[in-house]
Amino acid sequence: MKKPRQHTGRTAVVLAAGSGTRLGAGANKVWLPLGGRELATWSFQWLAQTELFDRFVIVVHPNEREDARAILKRHVTVDVDIVDGGKSRHDSETRALEYLAPSIESGDCRLVLIHDGARPLAAPALVRRIVDAAEECGGSLPYLDTAHITGAQPEQRLVRVQTPQVFAAEPLLDAYRRAARDGFEGSDTSMCMEQYRPDIAVKVVKGSAQNLKVTYPQDLVMAEHILAAQSFSLK
Amino acid sequence: MSDQPRQTAILQCSFCNRECEHEVHYAGRILAHAKCSACGTVMQQSPNVLRKAYIKDLEHRAATKPLRLVRRILSDPGYLFTGLPKAIRRQPKKFVEEAKELRDPNKHPDA
Numbered sequence: 574m575k576k577p578r579q580h581t582g583r584t585a586v587v588l589a590a591g592s593g594t595r596l597g598a599g600a601n602k603v604w605l606p607l608g609g610r611e612l613a614t615w616s617f618q619w620l621a622q623t624e625l626f627d628r629f630v631i632v633v634h635p636n637e638r639e640d641a642r643a644i645l646k647r648h649v650t651v652d653v654d655i656v657d658g659g660k661s662r663h664d665s666e667t668r669a670l671e672y673l674a675p676s677i678e679s680g681d682c683r684l685v686l687i688h689d690g691a692r693p694l695a696a697p698a699l700v701r702r703i704v705d706a707a708e709e710c711g712g713s714l715p716y717l718d719t720a721h722i723t724g725a726q727p728e729q730r731l732v733r734v735q736t737p738q739v740f741a742a743e744p745l746l747d748a749y750r751r752a753a754r755d756g757f758e759g760s761d762t763s764m765c766m767e768q769y770r771p772d773i774a775v776k777v778v779k780g781s782a783q784n785l786k787v788t789y790p791q792d793l794v795m796a797e798h799i800l801a802a803q804s805f806s807l808k
Numbered sequence: 809m810s811d812q813p814r815q816t817a818i819l820q821c822s823f824c825n826r827e828c829e830h831e832v833h834y835a836g837r838i839l840a841h842a843k844c845s846a847c848g849t850v851m852q853q854s855p856n857v858l859r860k861a862y863i864k865d866l867e868h869r870a871a872t873k874p875l876r877l878v879r880r881i882l883s884d885p886g887y888l889f890t891g892l893p894k895a896i897r898r899q900p901k902k903f904v905e906e907a908k909e910l911r912d913p914n915k916h917p918d919a
């Protein structure tokens with residue numbers, strides 16, 4: 574048992590199951606080393622640092638449950654519940670929300686943050702901005718305007734949606750239950766909310782280029798440099 | 809899962825664009841190179857950049873080791889009697905392995 578946390582009514586969920594159809598143990602990039610510890614553990618470092626959450630959940634591939642438990646024990650300062658993931662990102666989200674359903678239905682959990690475990694550098698300041706916005710209007714997500722990277726004209730601009738995304742817990746659970754009935758699968762949390770709960774306003778906040786998603790090997794190098802340049806401590 | 813200098817993981821290759829297994833090599837905590845299992849392309853840091861990053865990281869590891877050790881023992885007191893003696897015995901071999909990863913993989917394909 575680790576440090577007890579003050580009740581805030583907010584839960585943070587980190588998706589680390591990868592793509593269940595082709596993964597075996599040891600092949601999931603979220604368990605690759607980054608700055609001396611497994612990549613997925615950094616997210617808990619920043620989330621815990623905000624002191625905005627009273628519960629933490631990680632969704633993992635069922636084969637990786639025991640390894641995940643040992644890694645979290647070694648590197649994470651808060652208790653983390655482990656939930657088995659599904660065949661897709663959407664399925665993993667559904668499982669996490671069903672796991673949280675009793676506390677959502679009792680009103681104990683008001684707000685849920687969902688974060689991609691392959692984004693190890695979502696800094697505490699960014700998390701706070703997203704949570705504040707979601708508290709204000711029901712939902713929030715970060716976006717990155719890529720014009721400054723690509724030099725594109727305003728009309729050609731690409732806006733990239735990032736995680737963490739934060740939503741009011743009850744409508745979020747409702748949206749995923751409706752999606753399950755219809756067999757709908759969204760590519761991210763906001764897509765499912767847009768489809769089933771368009772009544773929930775979503776505020777977009779400016780994301781961060783630093784909040785990269787590890788996709789290519791060179792992203793790991795970039796993430797190492799960012800961590801080292803900030804002495805392994807994001808603000 | 810993170811103590812081995814050579815790991816495998818599914819990443820996307822920037823050359824063949826396939827999402828497939830990559831063999832990822834580390835020099836200590838620094839990624840040295842990664843090889844795509846589909847097309848064989850090796851993504852590597854320039855040897856000079858890698859060596860500088862490795863030395864800087866080694867200094868950081870040395871400076872933070874006492875604190876990390878205390879944290880480890882507090883979270884797992886048994887480590888003091890079981891894990892720590894083994895870790896100390898492993899140190900020389902570990903540094904040799906790390907030094908090997910600093911070599912250019914094109915000149916030392918077995919690395």
Ligand SMILES: [Zn+2]
Nearest residue numbers: 821824844847
């Ligand atoms: Zn390739």
